[in-house]
Amino acid sequence: MIKTCKHCNVDFDTRSSAKRAAGGRINECPSCVEELGTETAVKYLGFSDDDATDIAIVSFQSNDARDNVSSAWKDASCDIS
Numbered sequence: 001m002i003k004t005c006k007h008c009n010v011d012f013d014t015r016s017s018a019k020r021a022a023g024g025r026i027n028e029c030p031s032c033v034e035e036l037g038t039e040t041a042v043k044y045l046g047f048s049d050d051d052a053t054d055i056a057i058v059s060f061q062s063n064d065a066r067d068n069v070s071s072a073w074k075d076a077s078c079d080i081s
């Protein structure tokens with residue numbers, strides 16, 4: 001289902017893998033969910049058998065770490081261009 005993000009007015013697919021991974025509300029695109037931190041880590045805590053759980057929890061528990069990674073990624077992108 002295509003929805004329009006309430007934050008940035010971008011059309012996104014609510015069933016895309018990016019949206020599923022990011023979580024958040026039905027009317028928030030994946031990038032806004034990650035950027036604004038509207039999703040919590042609660043839904044990941046139930047899957048302790050999943051190898052990916054630790055990664056998911058860490059990435060959502062620490063906003064500082066996530067911002068650092070995001071900044072580093074953006075810096076790297078700037079270097080390329």
Ligand SMILES: [Zn+2]
Nearest residue numbers: 005008029032
């Ligand atoms: Zn958005």
